[in-house]
Amino acid sequence: MTACGNRLRRINSICDLSGANPGEVPRQISSLLSPSNRVRLYFFSYAAESRTCFPVDSGWKEKKRKGKTVPMASSILLRQLFYCFTHFHHHCVKRNVCMMTKFDQPLTFWSGLRYMTIYGSSGKLDLTDMTSPHSWYPNARKKKRNVFLHVGPTNSGKTYTALKRLEKSSSGVYCGPLRLLAWEIAQRLNKADVPCNLITGQERDEIAGAKHTSLTVEMADVTSEYQCAVIDEIQMVGCKTRGHAFTRALLGISCHELHVCGDPAAVTLIKRMLEVTGDVITVQYYERLSPLIPLTYPMSSSNIKTGDCMVAFSRHEIYRLKKKIESGGKHLCSVVYGSLPPETRTKQASMFNDESSEFDVLVASDAIGMGLNLNISRIIFSTLQKFDGVCTRELGILEIKQIAGRAGRYGSKFPIGEVTCLDAEDLPVLHSALESCSPDLERAGLFPTFDILSLYSRLHSSNKFFPVLEQFLEKAKLSPDYFIADCEQMLKVAAAVDDLPLAFHDKYTFCMSPVDMDDDISAQGLIQFAEKYARKGLVRLKEIFTPGTLQVPKSHGALKELESVHKVLDLYVWLSFRMEESFPDRELASSQKAICSLLIEGFLERLGCYRRRKASYNSTTLLQKKHHPALVHPKLFQIDEGS
Ligand SMILES: Nc1ncnc2c1ncn2[C@@H]1O[C@H](COP(=O)(O)OP(=O)(O)OP(=O)(O)O)[C@@H](O)[C@H]1O
Incomplete structure (x- = not known):
């Protein structure tokens, strides 16, 4: 550990978390923490290769060498080494403990540990206190961001203006509410010779050398630094189910320039939310471009x-x-x-x-x-x-x-x-x-992070997601500008997976998945995925969908079933990005999804055409020959062995 060298002498003990499961980490350190045993925790990552360690809070630099990513410490990082967690009062501290983990350890669990440090310093831990969500994002709070609110009616050129700034920036991110929008913006930037990655819950398209990324708002990265960021359709911050993702992006993205586009109804609320951040806000009003x-x-x-x-x-x-x-x-x-x-x-x-x-x-x-x-x-x-x-x-x-x-x-x-x-x-x-002005939005959505819920579950010695979430929601304290997201779907998933032998982290992942539990086939799909995963840790698509064929639906009922089947495959792909080794058949699921879309399109085409002309089905005719309807319960549908 050459990089921190002598300074580590101040450390009383080192806790190596490198082999730990993120879900288990809080338990490992919880024994250290009690009101009387006041510890200060330092969080470091070490890179065995270069025998260097880095304070997790300040991040690290990466360099590509011979195709490998090598972490590099900079002198700035080293200077920051002992300035992490400044909210600690020195007189409170009895022991300094260094929490070590590997360079490539997921960052997500670190933020949870911060709550432990607060506990250590104050002697009180109220995880349900969500009154200061802006403080959850230390990276963004280190900056005085220039926030531009582009507001006006639809079709007034708000997004156009914000995207022009994004195109000109040296690095940037676009956060939109829909996959379709994320696709469109990635395409647009790439066409304008600005290499742009695409990241959604179900897609990762990385472009060599890209410094820009277009994503769905839930995928926003609050640990990276950007020159410019755009959040589109910000009025969705008030959406019951997805508003919290907009809040997270708005408070959490670390950038110099933040362009926020949407309806004027959001202006007052956003100003209030950002009041505590120290950001500089400029509001730009737009008029409709066409009558x-x-x-x-x-x-x-x-x-x-x-x-x-x-x-x-x-x-x-x-x-x-x-x-x-x-x-x-x-x-x-x-x-x-x-x-x-x-x-x-x-x-x-x-x-x-x-x-x-x-x-x-x-x-x-x-x-x-x-x-x-x-x-x-x-x-x-x-x-x-x-x-x-x-x-x-x-x-x-x-x-x-x-x-x-x-x-x-x-x-x-x-x-x-x-x-x-x-x-x-x-x-x-x-x-x-x-003719009316849209009424001002009053509150923005908020949802506890995994770290908060995980710690809450440990403090209450419960591995069950349903009661943990339910109790948390009951006790959550919020400022008047926020509401807790509607968790009905999550609670339905929790009820379905809680009795399975799954780690809390896995239950959380299933609960956050984009499943529609009111759709029987989708719900069945999720339950089967969770059961197989709990039993074997491996979910092969072919085990769940018996070999067979798909075909163009012949009725509205069959169409609805096929739409649901598409959702199940989409869910598999979503899970495969979060539990890659356990859901290894992403490609197969994606190709089956594409077939579903084609078959649905075939149905829609036929539905419209049959009255007018003899339909010409092109590719769909081909698919029709290869795939036949075979929706079987409890197996959801059948796939062609050779596909
Ligand atoms: N200055 C401009 N020059 C050329 N085209 C423009 C200009 N401003 C806007 N447009 C085009 O006008 C259309 C509407 O613009 P934009 O999508 O930015 O509107 P918006 O206010 O964000 O609306 P919405 O909320 O519906 O997305 C787009 O097709 C956009 O490309």
Whole structure:
């Protein structure tokens, strides 16, 4: 340990954590910590190769040598060596303990240990105190960030301006709410000769030499440094389920320039959230680039014309409207809704945008509100009510504006947008929503990190995720600017996996996975993955999906099943990025996912075409010959042995 040399003499003892499982680490050190036994913990990583050690808090430099990543200490890092954890009061400390681990140890568990250090210094540990989330991100707090809030209606050029800054920066990150947006931005930067990686829960596309990354907001890295960062659609900070990921990115990304784009409704809240950070905030307001005209008359499905988009909020309603419009014999409809695979949504959107395609009308859910480039002339709301999983409710002003704003895209074939409803009775509500300012967001989402929950579970001697999370949520203390994320889905997963012999960390991973537990097939898939993993530590895809074939669905029921199968495969891929060795069949799952998307597209194509012309299925016909429907319970579906 040459790098810290003599200074380590101050250390009373060293605890080597290099072989420890991250989930086990807190237990290893918890014996050191009690109000009377006040220790100061130093956190170091060592690189055996160069016999060098680094303070974990200050990070390290990496250098590529002969294709290998070699850690390098800089003099700055060495100077910082004993300045980590400055929140310690010297007079409190009785013993200095050095916590060592390997250079490549995941960083995630270190932050959890900080809570232990607070415990050591104050004699009190209240993990449920979440009143200062800005302090969870020491890297970002070391900086005085220049935060630019780009706010205005949809289609006002906010993202365009922020992306121009990102393109010009020496390093940067784009955080978006959807995979489709992350793909689009990565593509755009790469086309502009700015090498850009793509990272989402289910994809890692690393480009040689890239200093830029486009990602979905949940994947934001709060340990790296960037010159510039962009967070898009920031009004989602108020989303019940995903708001906490936006909060984390907003408070946690360490950068010189942070560009935040979204609706003006978020401005006051964001200013309050950032008040305590010392960041410098500049607000830039934007006007819509092209007009949006609310029509004074309703539309019927017989008056539909090319470029129209009919909006509905259930799958059933979307297909009913599609059928009705197509039965007039004048139009074919593309469809876009949330549970379609993202690839299929993109394909449907491109067919609609493509003037040479016969699919000239779109029937869509609010999934069009963000992320897809659509050439829409008129938005027609079939209803202004939506079932949100619990009850049917009126759409909010922000939701109406976001969806309506998709009509008339700047620079597109329809630069002037119009918006109306099917039902004349809905028109006053529509007009009033479009004329009103969106009400200010009051609170942002927040969710405890794994480290907090893990320590909480240890302090309560429980390995069960459900009671730990439930108790934590009950006791959590928040400032008035925050709310705790809706954990219903997580609790459902927890209830399903809690009795399995799994480490707390594994249960957490399954609970954080993007599974829809209200969908039977998806829930079944998750349970099977968790059971196999608990039993053998290895989950082969072929064990779960018996060899066989897939085929183009022949009914709406079969289509829904195939959408669910796609979700299960997507879940496998997601898990494979977090438990690589235990879920080794990522490639197979990805190729099966691609087949699912093609088969779904085949169904949609056939559904539209059969009235108009003899369908030409191209690639789908081929797939149809190779794959047959074979959804078997409890096996979810069958895959071709040779695939
Ligand atoms: N200055 C500009 N020059 C050329 N095209 C522009 C310019 N500003 C915006 N655009 C284009 O206008 C469209 C809308 O811009 P942008 O996506 O930035 O809007 P936005 O305000 O972020 O809207 P949304 O919330 O709907 O994403 C995009 O297609 C964008 O490329």
